[in-house]
Amino acid sequence: MDRDYKESSNDDVNVIMKKEEIERREEQGKEEEEEDEDEDSKVAAPAPAPAAWNKQITVRGIIASILVGSIFSVIAMRLNLTTGVTPNLNVSAALIAFIFIRTWNKILLKFGIASSPFTKQENTMIQTCIVACYSIAIGGGFGSYLLGMNKKTFELSGGATILGNTPSSIREPQIGWMTAYLFLVCFIGLFVLIPLRKILIIDYKLTFPSGMATAVLINGFHSRGDKMAKMQVGGFIKSFSLSFIWGLFQWFYTAKEECGFSQFPTFGLQARKQSFYFDFSLTYVGTGMICSHIVNLSLLLGAVVSYGMMWPLISKLKGDWFPADIPESSMQSLNGYRVFISIALLLGDGLYNFVKILHATLNNFYRKNILHSCGVNQQDKKTLNDLKKDEIFMREKIPLWFGVLGYITLALISVVAIPFIFPELKWYFVLLAYVFAPSLAFCNAYGAGLTDINMSYNYGKVGLFFIAAVSGKEHGVLAAMAACGLYKSIINISCILMQDFKTGHLTLTSPKAMLLSQAIGTALGCIVSPLSFLLFYKAFDIGNPDGEFKAPYAIIYRNLAIIGVQGFDALPQHCLQLCYGFFAFAVAVNLVKDLSPKRVGKWMPLPTAMAVPFLIGGYFAIDMCVGSLVVFLWGKMNLKKAELMIPAVASGFICGEGLWSIPASVLALARINPPMCMTFSSG
Numbered sequence: 001m002d003r004d005y006k007e008s009s010n011d012d013v014n015v016i017m018k019k020e021e022i023e024r025r026e027e028q029g030k031e032e033e034e035e036d037e038d039e040d041s042k043v044a045a046p047a048p049a050p051a052a053w054n055k056q057i058t059v060r061g062i063i064a065s066i067l068v069g070s071i072f073s074v075i076a077m078r079l080n081l082t083t084g085v086t087p088n089l090n091v092s093a094a095l096i097a098f099i100f101i102r103t104w105n106k107i108l109l110k111f112g113i114a115s116s117p118f119t120k121q122e123n124t125m126i127q128t129c130i131v132a133c134y135s136i137a138i139g140g141g142f143g144s145y146l147l148g149m150n151k152k153t154f155e156l157s158g159g160a161t162i163l164g165n166t167p168s169s170i171r172e173p174q175i176g177w178m179t180a181y182l183f184l185v186c187f188i189g190l191f192v193l194i195p196l197r198k199i200l201i202i203d204y205k206l207t208f209p210s211g212m213a214t215a216v217l218i219n220g221f222h223s224r225g226d227k228m229a230k231m232q233v234g235g236f237i238k239s240f241s242l243s244f245i246w247g248l249f250q251w252f253y254t255a256k257e258e259c260g261f262s263q264f265p266t267f268g269l270q271a272r273k274q275s276f277y278f279d280f281s282l283t284y285v286g287t288g289m290i291c292s293h294i295v296n297l298s299l300l301l302g303a304v305v306s307y308g309m310m311w312p313l314i315s316k317l318k319g320d321w322f323p324a325d326i327p328e329s330s331m332q333s334l335n336g337y338r339v340f341i342s343i344a345l346l347l348g349d350g351l352y353n354f355v356k357i358l359h360a361t362l363n364n365f366y367r368k369n370i371l372h373s374c375g376v377n378q379q380d381k382k383t384l385n386d387l388k389k390d391e392i393f394m395r396e397k398i399p400l401w402f403g404v405l406g407y408i409t410l411a412l413i414s415v416v417a418i419p420f421i422f423p424e425l426k427w428y429f430v431l432l433a434y435v436f437a438p439s440l441a442f443c444n445a446y447g448a449g450l451t452d453i454n455m456s457y458n459y460g461k462v463g464l465f466f467i468a469a470v471s472g473k474e475h476g477v478l479a480a481m482a483a484c485g486l487y488k489s490i491i492n493i494s495c496i497l498m499q500d501f502k503t504g505h506l507t508l509t510s511p512k513a514m515l516l517s518q519a520i521g522t523a524l525g526c527i528v529s530p531l532s533f534l535l536f537y538k539a540f541d542i543g544n545p546d547g548e549f550k551a552p553y554a555i556i557y558r559n560l561a562i563i564g565v566q567g568f569d570a571l572p573q574h575c576l577q578l579c580y581g582f583f584a585f586a587v588a589v590n591l592v593k594d595l596s597p598k599r600v601g602k603w604m605p606l607p608t609a610m611a612v613p614f615l616i617g618g619y620f621a622i623d624m625c626v627g628s629l630v631v632f633l634w635g636k637m638n639l640k641k642a643e644l645m646i647p648a649v650a651s652g653f654i655c656g657e658g659l660w661s662i663p664a665s666v667l668a669l670a671r672i673n674p675p676m677c678m679t680f681s682s683g
Contacts, residue, residue: 050119050510052396052510053396053510053513056121056513057125057517058116058122060104060115061101061125062520064100064104065129065130065521065524066524068096068097069133069521069524070133070528072093072130072137073134073136073137073525074137074532074658074662075134075655075661076089076137076138077142077143077533077536078283078658079283079658080142080551081142081143081536081551082548082549082551082620083612084143085287085620085624087287087654088210088290089134089651090127090131090213091214092650092654092655093126093127093130093134094124094127094217095217095236095647096130096655097127097130098118098218099232099236101118101122101123102118102229118222120218120507120508121507121508121509123218123222123507124218124504124514125509125513125517127214127503128503128504128514128517128518128521129517129518129524131521132517132521133524133525133529135496136522136525136526141484141488141557142533143551143553143554144553144554145464145481145482145485145554145557146481146485147551148553148554148555148556148561149171149481150171150172150554152543153555153558156335156545157562158332162562162566163565163566164473164476164562164566165477165558165562166473168474169476175531178533179530182489182525182526182530183526184410184417184418185418185486185490186493187526188407188410189491189494190493190494190497190515190518191406191407191410192407192441192442192490193403193498194398194402194406194515195403195404198393200445200501201502202390202393204449206446206450206502207449207450207502208448208449208499208502211499211500211501211503212503214503215502215505215507216506219507232648235645235652236648236649237652238649238652239648239652239656240651240653240655241652242653242656243653243655243656243657244657244659246282246657247282247657247664250262250280252674252676253674253676253677253678254677255674255675255677256677256679257546259674259676261280262280262619263679264277264279264280264680265680266622269682274307274308274311274312274617275618275619276303276618277619277622278619278623278626279619279622281620281657282653283653283657283658284620284624285624285630286627286650286653286654287624287627287650287654288624288626288627288628289627289630289653290647290654293628293632294605295606295609295624296621296625296627297625297628298606298607298609299610299612299613299621299625300613300618300625302605302610302611302612302613302614303613303617303621303622305614306613307613311338314337321573322572332572333572335545336572339555340559340571340572340575340579341578342552342612342614343563344578344580344586345582345607345610345611345614346556346607346608347461347583348584349590349606349608349611350455351458351587352591353458354458356590356594357450358443358447364446392510393504398511398515407438411431414430414434415430415431415434418430418486422478424471424475424478424479425478425479425482425486429467430486433483437490440459440491441494441495445498448498454492454495454496456491459488460485461560463484463487463488464480464481464483464560464564465564466483467484467564468480468561468564468565469564469565477561478561481561484561493522496518497514497518500514535662535669539669550616552612552615552616555615556615589605589606590607627650631646
């Protein structure tokens with residue numbers, strides 16, 4: 001069950017988050033859905049049919065989507081540019097959409113203005129639009145392949161001293177080309193799988209656990225009454241206010257880079273030098289509350305192995321393994337080991353899961369198609385409730401010609417336009433991508449429907465390596481990163497749309513409304529995400545490995561492209577052997593998890609989660625483990641209330657401090673500095 005695994009290479013970590021988050025709620029969700037089905041079968045009078053698709057999309061819903069989607073884009077961008085770890089915010093989006101419209105209706109009622117009822121279809125539409133919007137901030141490459149093109153990442157990767165890392169491979173972020181590129185590579189993903197939606201959702205009955213879990217929550221919001229809603233709204237408002245005020249309070253003590261509560265040496269000054277401290281970030285405490293315990297503990301284990309053991313030991317080999325007269329940030333120094341070993345963990349985990357999902361896809365295809373052709377009927381018996389969902393899902397058809405014509409038209413436009421944005425990426429490589437994209441998108445969506453693991457980030461890396469290898473040393477790095485975004489965006493957007501179709505199927509929402517909502521959200525994301533990125537880029541030191549906004553995946557993606565261009569010559573001494581070891585470790589851990597899932601596998605760490613602290617340290621892993629501790633203790637005291645309130649409280653923590661980043665960025669741009677500096681030194 002994939003829940004983050006949603007890239008920004010983030011993607012890598014996000015897949016885990018999506019996967020693990022659902023496991024915590026899936027049993028409860030299935031039980032609730034079964035109860036709903038039983039109730040439906042007992043009711044004598046049929047429930048009123050949902051409104052027509054154009055009635056499910058409302059003006060207030062679009063306004064709510066624009067406001068909340070823009071805020072979520074800023075929040076996701078901040079998470080993306082700090083640690084690169086972004087939790088799945090689908091639940092938060094559904095909850096805040098519910099809070100927003102309920103509050104809207106109450107305000108209008110106080111003025112004597114009656115408003116139309118808030119339905120679960122409208123809630124689904126708003127949630128779809130919000131998710132589509134902030135997904136561009138996560139998966140649009142702002143913390144990975146797009147940022148990896150800038151001059152700072154070029155210099156951090158070794159500059160012109162590294163073969164293939166040429167000055168011509170620099171492209172500084174600008175609002176114009178980024179917005180145009182996103183519109184070209186993201187919108188086409190909406191048309192890829194439209195003709196196959198019936199096959200994936202109804203014929204193959206794929207579960208898409210992320211979509212199913214969101215549907216269960218939305219159905220719950222509209223069936224459990226006002227008492228639950230009031231509790232969740234109250235919890236969200238309190239945690240949001242606390243987080244926002246705490247962000248404001250901390251700002252007063254951060255006159256310089258090394259000042260503030262984030263510099264507090266929680267475990268002592270020596271531990272702080274190795275990045276082990278609690279930095280008082282309620283954003284990552286909330287993130288830890290959403291993620292499962294195994295994700296957070298894997299992050300902590302990665303921090304202990306890397307910054308607690310390996311990097312101090314390798315540092316002592318300066319002058320032996322790597323030259324003593326080069327800076328630590330060089331790719332030929334300690335930073336090279338950090339980057340390439342984390343890449344080995346990511347590739348080992350990603351490749352294993354890629355093969356696993358491909359095997360599951362082919363195996364499922366065999367059972368459903370080959371056995372069916374032999375006369376073996378494996379169809380499950382459908383309830384009246386299932387038939388009703390299927391009938392509503394297929395009632396308003398999206399014509400086949402619409403999907404085919406839209407895909408071909410946008411593909412032709414992209415083949416012409418993308419080489420103008422990136423002359424290094426030749427038109428025939430773009431055409432080749434669009435020829436293979438539909439089959440790759442189908443395989444990815446099918447696998448995600450079975451396992452909830454969105455592998456689009458892996459397809460993006462395959463495209464990156466292929467284009468890097470065939471484009472030559474002069475232009476290969478820039479062309480490879482542009483191609484990575486092209487492959488990944490098409491495959492990712494189409495998979496997200498299928499997950500949303502599953503949510504719509506279970507909440508009786510029209511597919512036409514879902515498609516239009518996704519299109520509105522995608523367009524909004526293509527405009528808002530570059531703006532929010534440039535807000536951070538102009539206000540803060542993005543990509544500084546010693547600063548707050550480390551953006552660790554930018555250097556990872558650039559070095560992946562460099563490896564694709566020149567091979568393993570880019571690695572420092574003995575790094576290749578260490579990479580082999582950690583690649584094998586990632587594969588072995590996954591094998592153990594699959595071969596013995598109950599006895600040993602449940603104690604195995606997640607290699608992708610372990611890889612993140614190898615680059616940025618352990619401070620945020622400690623924050624997230626504090627979130628896990630809060631969830632654990634709350635569950636021990638009152639499990640029912642904890643399950644109800646944790647998503648609301650965690651969302652408040654994430655949104656409050658995340659929203660504070662907007663005024664903080666404006667103050668930084670206006671050169672208004674905090675009045676005080678709080679720092680710590682040895683006694």
